[in-house]
Amino acid sequence: MASSPPPSRPRSPCPPLPPSPSPSPSSSSSSSSSSSDSPPPRKRPRTEHQTTHQQLAHFHTALNAHLAAGATLHQAVRKVLPTNHAHLSAHCAPIFRALAENASLQSNIPAVAALLHRFYPQSALSPPAPSFRVSHFADVAHLLRRAKNVVALVGAGVSVSCGIPDFRSAHGLYHSVAERFGLSDPQQIFCIDHFEDDPSMFFEFASQIMPQPHVRPSPTHRFLAELQSRRRLLRLYSQNIDGLEKRAGVSEQRTVLCHGSFLTATCTSRACKRRVKGTSIAPQVAAGLVPRCIKCQKNSDDDSGGVLKPDIVFFGEKLPNRVADCLETDIEKADLLLVFGTSLQVAPVSKIPAMFYGHVPSVLVNRELVAGHFDVELLGDCDDVVAALRAELGWHDRSAARYVDDARGAAGAATTNVAYHFVPPKRFLFANVGSEGARRDDPEDQNNSNESEDDGVTNASHTS
Template sequence: MANQFEVVLEVGGEGGSITLYGVSSENGWRFSRTTEESALGDIADRPTDSLVRKSKVVDSWEEALQLVQRYPWYRLSPRKVHPDFAAKVWKEVVNRLDWMDHGRDLNRWSRVCFGDGGALGELSLLMKKSQSTVILTGAGMSTESDIPDFRSKDGWWRNIDPTTVATVDALKENYSLFHEFYQMRIENLESRVPSGGHYILAKWEEQGLIDCVATQNVDGFHQAAGSKEVYELHGSIRTIRCHDCQSPASIDEFVAGDRCSQCGGKLRPNLVLFGELLPRDAWERALAAIRQADLVVVIGSSLQVSPVNTLPSLTSGKVAIINAEETEQDEMFDIVIHGKAGEVLPKLDEVLG
């Protein structure tokens, strides 16, 4: 059975409606258009005495746009947008409607295109307007790389009490458990690679859309994906030091259970354990960037860990959050998008073009 034409774009107004249809095949999409001009000036009830005009069938999106360009379709009320063309339609609308004059219209278009209350479209506009954007990432960023999240409802903390493992007391009093836990985490990283979201953030930095990434994650995936300006607020599991004399050591030495070659002290990953202070340099650089930012976007963080959870409130700019689950701080954000980073970021990247 031949594929049927689907609605790609439908808009309406007092004078009629415009519908762009498309049909997908192994050779790509083909498009056609109808316009319905109502003699009564009100198309809500679809009056019978209306004039319907049809177009030819064309074979490309560029030609499809030409079919509707003679009409001010972007000024009409959006009724339906095909998900496969949401980003394309959105970009066409944004190119034609100025946010200052048509903010309400753009929000309506965003809601129809993305079905998220207009949040994705609004965030894309804020990112384009912002002169300084800071990204703050949490564990939800790395779960896309199959790194377990400690604090989600399915996280490791359900099975392992952090107060017995990720502490200085454990390092001193129960080093075998401490070593086994972090050895497992290090070995788990060996077969993991950055997710698509990590690469998107690196691309945004290169394009000048974001200034830096401040992260709670210790896996180093942001740098591995190509991000240059990364502030590791909780340190890094990819470097090792002696707990006693602070001398650097290799990961192989730690995994093997060796002692410090300088003083014989216990080796540990160069990350923040519970009760320890955050790295001063990373914290101060992240704080300075956030305070002067026009936009701060939190990605994949439940914002349960202090003091990092205070950072979004310290900016005078706009704040947005992308997280799979609701957080206790959702109400403080100007834009809230509930979804996995691996699903939302590719959509946002497409919208940004």
């Protein structure tokens, strides 16, 4: 996998499926001549066409996910091909030959997915079925109990109980930005072009998203740190910029800050690029002022100096190379994927779960359904789900007191008895979500509907 993402590729829908064959005249006449007492004719099963569509959709999504993480098209194809079908590697030759001879395929991902479907047996192309079935909450706890290399992806939902608002809810940060600055698209405040033209708008607002010293991690943050202390956490991919994972005790080695953080800031002057600790600009940010680089001011004739921009990823900036570097190894090592508190609406981070589909069990912990294919869906507040999981796991050790103290300090009262009910085949609804989550249409076939417009390789931001 390359360390930097490839250029954006135009999107196009998956190739259309062949039409279902129409019934023959003989079958129609026989049906019309049958007596009223005879059973109705059996409908032609559509399993084959449904399977074909699922295969194409699966490979289309998987190819885009690896491309967004920085792989070349050839690398992406190799990663998508099932590793347990090594004896079929000869089938790769026509695919790579077609890629070499037809330059237009380089930007036609659906066509490559169709090639995979053509040259590989059906059994090799189908997304692997989960190796478990969920019927009780204990089954979910069992996944955690046996996991040794958990990969977690978290969004703003894990910090809401700490008093840090999310971005996209009815009363989230984007709503307040639109009202305060009169922006038709509140995401403009995090656009790198707008920041370079006039950083004052961002810093007028930055105090609302900069983590304050008194803010304590949520029970969900503590749970992730506990996974680390129990030697079960392989990696934590965070879309948040509040740095609460570090305050909870998750090591920098285990953490990937996909969208950066306020922990450091860098001078925007190309001649300087001086990096400072985030605490050094905290007073100016809290006051809504634009922090300036002291080094630049000393070397210039005026008092302007370069702007000390917090090291968060704006729209239009690439993700840190560490994201792709860690994914390269984590995809091979992971045995469980946990996704907490995210709408999965911003690429390329929104594509990370697709890289693990079919390889390891995946669990969604969120207040609402999101686009994707998850083996288990736990719909509720992250902290409530975590409390239920710890209770089911029996993790009532000496760290439990710290859990309760921290949760009651800044993140609200800790909950130990959480009500939930099971909605087959894979969904658990917690008390504060109710039946609405079960009635909501599943977005599993809308993987591309909620993502950024450009396929996501550079259109990154801290929002989740």
